[in-house]
Amino acid sequence: MTSHLGLMAIFAVFVSVVFAALMRETPGEQVRFGLRLLGGFIGAGLLIGWLLYPLPL
């Protein structure tokens, strides 16, 4: 397990589950909010990764 993307996705799953349970009350709301968070985390990670790609780091 050394894929950066894979580990980022697993990390995003854990964080999304906890935040969804913290911030929403009913299971249905938690699932919807958790999926939106997960998509946001992974999408933002990919976007920021590509934005940083041209930089000579």
Next chain:
Amino acid sequence: MRVTTADRAQPASATYLICAAAWALPGAGHLWLGRTQKGLTFLIALTTMFAFGLWLEGRLFPFAVAQPLVLLAAFADIGIGIPYFLAKLFDAGRGDVVKITYEYGNTFIIVAGLLNMLVVLDVFDIAQGRK
């Protein structure tokens, strides 16, 4: 809607006891207050996240006052409660800095502890009747 113990504000002494339980075992505070689904979610997610960090060769940082960032990481690590002490007891979390997953493991362990601190704050609000 089902009435739970959480629908009533708890006395101050009980609130702090519940918060201590919530810190010691992720989700225990919510379980105590009758929020079973949330409690089980936190218990499973946070302990799994912490264990995953250990499996990735993350390190449980020492309380080194001379190194402020290490000290902060140590406080974040201990935020997970009993799993931290169990890991220490079984000599896990020594960390292997040459492993490619070392920093990933640290991130999982630290964030699991920090998220549990947020869970404790949520328990405090519920016990005070604010949620």
